[in-house]
Amino acid sequence: MKKFDFVIIGSGQAGVPLAFSLSKKGTVALIEKSFLGGTCVNNGCVPTKAYVASARRMWDSLHGEEMGIDIPAGAKANLEKIKARKDILVKGSREGIEKSISSNDKITLFRGEAHFISNYKIAINDDKITAKQIFINVGARAIIPKEFSKVDYLTNVDILELAKLPEHLIIIGGSYIGLEFGQMFKRFGSKVTIIESGDRLISKEDENVSDAIATILQEDDIAIEFNAEEINVTQGGTEILVEINGGDKEITGTHLLLAVGRAPNTDTLQLENTSIMYDEEGYITVDDYCKTNTAGIFAIGDCNGKGAFTHTSYNDFQIVEEYILGAKKRKISDRITTYGLFIDPPLARVGMTKAEATEKGFSILIGRRPMDKIGRAKEKGETKGFMEAIIDAKTNQFLGACVLGVGGDEIISGITNLMYAKQPYTIFRDAIHIHPTVSELIPTMLEDLQPTTKE
Template sequence: MMKHDFDLIVIGAGSGGVRAARVAAAHGAKVAIIEEYKVGGTCVIRGCVPKKLLIYGAHFAEDLNDAAMFGWDIPGCTFNWPVLRDNVLAEVGRLEAIYTQTLANHEVTIFHERGELAGPNEVRLASGEVRSARIILVATGARPMLPPVSGVEHAITSNEVFHLERLPKRIVIAGGGYIANEFAGIFHQFGSHVTVVNRSDTILRGYDEQLRDRLLQISLAKGIDFKFNSTFNSIEKAEDGTLKIDMGGCDDLEADEVLFAIGRKPNVDGLGLDAAGVALGDKGQIKVDDDNRTNVPSIYAVGDVTDRIQLTPVAIREGQAFADSVFGDKPTRVDYANVPHAVFSHPPIASVGLTEGQAKNKLGSVRTFTSDFRPMKNVLAGRNERSLYKIIVDETTDVIVGLHMIGPDAPEILQAAAIAVKAKLTKADFDATFALHPTMAEELVLMK
């Protein structure tokens, strides 16, 4: 047999790649990982972790305002963007060091440079060095898309938003998905005037319709502006830094920043996939089978680069399954049914299972239970914002097939509730469970 430098080379040190490398090494494999930027990937470095920290920071705007009705007098509150930005970036640096140390503790060799496939068992590093492995795993993730618009170089994406020198007084956010709606809430709470531009008339496509409508109503009431069925023709930067945006479908706009959050595409450019003979799908994703294997037997792929479900926990689960199957003699496949989702908007949305429309199309006969209420804290604070919880039940079996929520702490509550949906518990099981009073979560077991 041909002798290789490593048993496994992983290209990309994001959540999926790091998990695969660590677990494979724990199974006794000799492992190397290649990362051209920072260890930790999108989630840790420029995605869900720093964004969630911004969301925590943004929540203080409402919390401080509500505090007055609870007896707290907090005069002279001001927000300092550089303080939050720098603290968030420092935390990102701390986490990167932890991820790097974890790999070192498992004796994983780290190459801090770009790598590309040179064949079915070889990777060429940016230095020109070529390393070989019995198995290669591609875990390069995805990156934000930018439209072919004149002047798009003046815009930013979620990659750059964490490094802004100053808080924009006016920001235009393009997109209708979770990233666009999350940053809309963040910047609005920080005091920016936010305009969301969407090329269709629907936000958060794929989420339950009632929850989408509720978030839109609340966002409009807060003062976030929406431009539907609108497109960008061009962006021009004036001498004073103002961005003048020529629009189609609505009036032209002016802003200090334009943020594109219109989707993400797999990072496959310049990876040498052609040289290795790896097949791609129609969206540029690496095509894999149920065991994460490409059409080339020695090459696998996990995470966003495969464009199955672009979520960090999914990439981690895929990396674990890959390592256990290939190096741990424990064949494992990922079950993609009932993957929970969250939108950390203001207020947040959390969802698992089928929406009402999907359930009706798939099952035919369903029962829907809803609880539309004003949280106790909002009542005393004088805030009219209402929460909505929704349970979808298969009428034939009484099994809960979908659970959808919008309201404070909805993602925290749904994580536990998602276990019940995954376990195929029934509405009768929920009904038989005592309420924990007074909580928002008790609404889940009180719906009739």
Template sequence: MKKYDAIVIGAGQAGRPLSKKLAESGLNTLLIEKRWVGGTCVNDGCSPTKAMIASAKAAWTAANSKKLGLTVTEFKVDLKTILKRKDDIVHMMRKNSEEGIEETENLDLIYGTATFSGEKQITVSLNDGGQEEFKAEMIFINTGAKPSVPDIEGLSEINYLDSTSILDIQEIPEHLLIVGGGYIGLEFGQMFKRLGSKVTIIIPSDRLIPKEDEDISQEMEKIFELEEIEIYTKTKVTSFKQSAKAIVASIDVDGNARTLKFSHVLIATGRIPQTADLKLELTDVETDEEGHIKVNEFLETSSKGIYALGDVKGGPAFTHISFDDYRVIRTNLLENGQASIKNRLVPYCMFTDPQLGRIGITEQDAIEKGLDILIPSMPNSSVARSIETGDERGMIKAVVDAKTGKILGASVLAEQGGEIVSILQMAMMGGITYEQIMESVFAHPTYAESLNNLFMTIEK
């Protein structure tokens, strides 16, 4: 059994930089990865999906350019080229990550599946065969999450897709059914509609993105309706059946039974933590009912010296949160700091078109908490930049503390919504009030300048 100072399980957006930093600090470190360096984000999450979404946006722009004075009579969607571009991006990012690890002294990388064989002992079933055993006083778990598979009758009998397998699909679906209306479902739904598919989305809730404010949800539904994406709310799939020419789905629409036929099915009902292989029962590490590893505000588990980072610990499942988890560990263990995940701001962006950028609390959150708030909001049809570029879809709104004028949250459903909301995040970090933003000088005509007018609605 080989001993290391530190073992990192998983080379994702937290594990990879953490392993390098531990090694650079002089700790003899082992990094274990069962698949590919880079984790979900690089290999089958952020990078590949946003590359394909860019292709779909180009198709939409070509199809909707007439109002700008350009008539595109015909264009061809070349899926083979789209997939190659996506793969080239992934391979480049993965290769850069691998080279960074290989060039780091005191850091060993092995490929295999890690399981605990004791409190601070790890057994690795190597991908190329055989097993090895290791031990360390510090162990960091960054095994991430994987697509969840719902219990639907007949699902195992059809060739369904998930968020990973759909990235390598070799044909544009004729009619794609998406089960689930979260970020994955909406991004893929809009993307494949723009690439030529008929798309139907089924969700159990009474509206899209129910965790967001109702007006934001309504605007998103309008955007999807404009693109003729079919949405069934208050609906669940009761069974699937494979016929000779199609996949037959039996659905319950608010108590009414219906049968629909599709060429392809995407299951986008969430993700589950990858803890099953770890055999945590052989340790003192505690998990919740869903299998997420429980941690304190410093990311330490119930077993001293064992930490969990990223999606495997539950909470916001975003790449940037995983990377910030790495910062917390680095600060506390290597820099004698007191960083914490408690009360940190969690920005996120859904890469539909237009994007939905979010920070802080929503209006419905504030109301539930009984806060005294102001809610400035404005349609993008009132934004000069939106009018000039010919894309007035969506809206922007903020949640403001009525007493202090400080911003508590914001939702920006707009072209470059993720970039615009970052300005408001910086304001929240610096304690800048809405009055200060309202009176600030922004370059004209930019999307950022819309923040002037947004907060002017409070003064009217």
């Protein structure tokens, strides 16, 4: 039994920085069964945003005329080259992590799948290790419903390894992952159909957001099938047949992407050998400081169910680091929800939706500005979408906001910062902003707040 001061299971966006931080205090065992860097580096942010960028270049090549640019016909996406560029970016990130680990004599890297023997004893292949403080950072993976197990399917991992463009990509699931891959592969040249069980896309968003995103994708010639409550999939050779609602609709494609949700990678940890509590879905129960019910054991990143983003995973690291060092200033409950949907144009969200604010009993005021009323957006030729703010009528503070439109993923940070500062919206409204920009119209939007949205 090899003894360490700290054990970290998983090298994702919470685990790696924590390993380097804890190495200043003692010996660290870092366990990784796959590639270093976790989801973000290997099959999340880094590769998908590289693909989004390539898809945008493809779109630009086909839309020169509207901007007065004559671009000769014949532009074609080369998926092999797109993948090669992505692989270089991913490899660079992995190698950077590996080099830093190998040069740190306080960190020992174990390659293999870990499982608990007991609360503080862990097995990896033929090794057995122990520590008084253990940090579980095993991430999550795509859910594969049983009804799809007998056909060839792709996940967010597999689709990034394709070297040949799908002729017709069918996507099951109309949420964030499915929409991003749907738009990028349509722009690469595939025919794309998205199948959603509900009556709208990304149902956690407000209806006007869902409707606007559906319109954006449909204008890109992406087919969307709603209300697919019953889906039956069969395969004959390379042909995949999807029957919706007992055959009311039949769709034939060449590739099938499953994007119906994520599940934590805790099922291989043999948590039944410990006293660590977890819920029916496998998410490990934690408190405000990422502590489990078992002293000295923490769960960080996607596997604790408190966030499903790189930025929340990194914040888990910050919370745990401060807790270990004794400051205890950061807490999960202090986090303000924020995230992006990286279609083009992107959606950025911070705080509550209108539906959430109303459900929680807030009296709200809404500010809204369509992108086609914003000068810089018109000049850029990118007028799809809108920006919207949700204000607490009693405190004049932001409850939430979204920007669906050009630059939205960057613009939202200004509102995010104001929310953390707990300052009224009037600070933003009365400030002077650079002209000409898209974000300068946020103050204009905030000058005309209404009890309900103006459509």
